[in-house]
Amino acid sequence: AQSVSQHNHHVILSEAASLELGCNYSYGGTVNLFWYVQYPGQHLQLLLKYFSGDPLVKGIKGFEAEFIKSKFSFNLRKPSVQWSDTAEYFCAVNTRGNEKLTFGTGTRLTIIP
Amino acid sequence: GAVVSQHPSRVICKSGTSVKIECRSLDFQATTMFWYRQFPKQSLMLMATSNEGSKATYEQGVEKDKFLINHASLTLSTLTVTSAHPEDSSFYICSVSTGPAYEQYFGPGTRLTVT
Numbered sequence: 001a002q003s004v005s006q007h008n009h010h011v012i013l014s015e016a017a018s019l020e021l022g023c024n025y026s027y028g029g030t031v032n033l034f035w036y037v038q039y040p041g042q043h044l045q046l047l048l049k050y051f052s053g054d055p056l057v058k059g060i061k062g063f064e065a066e067f068i069k070s071k072f073s074f075n076l077r078k079p080s081v082q083w084s085d086t087a088e089y090f091c092a093v094n095t096r097g098n099e100k101l102t103f104g105t106g107t108r109l110t111i112i113p
Numbered sequence: 114g115a116v117v118s119q120h121p122s123r124v125i126c127k128s129g130t131s132v133k134i135e136c137r138s139l140d141f142q143a144t145t146m147f148w149y150r151q152f153p154k155q156s157l158m159l160m161a162t163s164n165e166g167s168k169a170t171y172e173q174g175v176e177k178d179k180f181l182i183n184h185a186s187l188t189l190s191t192l193t194v195t196s197a198h199p200e201d202s203s204f205y206i207c208s209v210s211t212g213p214a215y216e217q218y219f220g221p222g223t224r225l226t227v228t
């Protein structure tokens with residue numbers, strides 16, 4: 001079975017700082033990769049996904065992520081964060097032909113104005 | 114993406130009673146829906162996969178007789194927590210999957226408190 005690791009449990013940044021949140025997965029086959037965001041009091045929203053093609057994917061709100069197959073990684077990045085990016089971020093993976101998602105433990109991001 | 118609603122958003126019940134939570138796919142016909150549980154400041158734990166017109170598939174360790182799932186139509190799945198106990202208090206979230214990557218779209222969740 002696949003698993004997902006998010007090593008950063010809580011990240012605190014000042015506005016305008018650059019962001020990179022780590023995500024590593026373990027699975028030897030073909031995967032689909034996702035980043036979800038959960039703003040305080042709101043439901044999970046899809047930020048971006050990797051399905052195939054260009055390993056650098058761009059999502060909503062200026063976020064991007066890069067799939068590095070050799071490193072089993074799918075790190076989330078944003079060049080300049082805003083206070084409104086304060087949220088919980090979850091990396092998730094499923095495998096081709098399998099709808100079930102496996103989530104990482106999440107990273108809490110706090111942006112200081 | 115798909116739009117998913119849940120009802121109720123919050124429910125408080127007494128120990129020993131049963132509670133039903135509804136999950137609706139508002140703009141998408143979902144043959145498959147998922148039910149998750151989320152503990153405070155933790156990740157989502159998949160409880161079961163709800164299949165329209167057939168029995169749900171439960172994850173290991175999830176009691177199927179306690180968490181009854183019915184997926185009677187392409188737009189509605191229900192989760193009934195039977196004989197609820199305080200340890201069942203949690204945030205329950207449903208989702209539908211769509212697209213070539215089977216990305217999932219989530220409902221707003223239901224906060225269950227068992228007293």
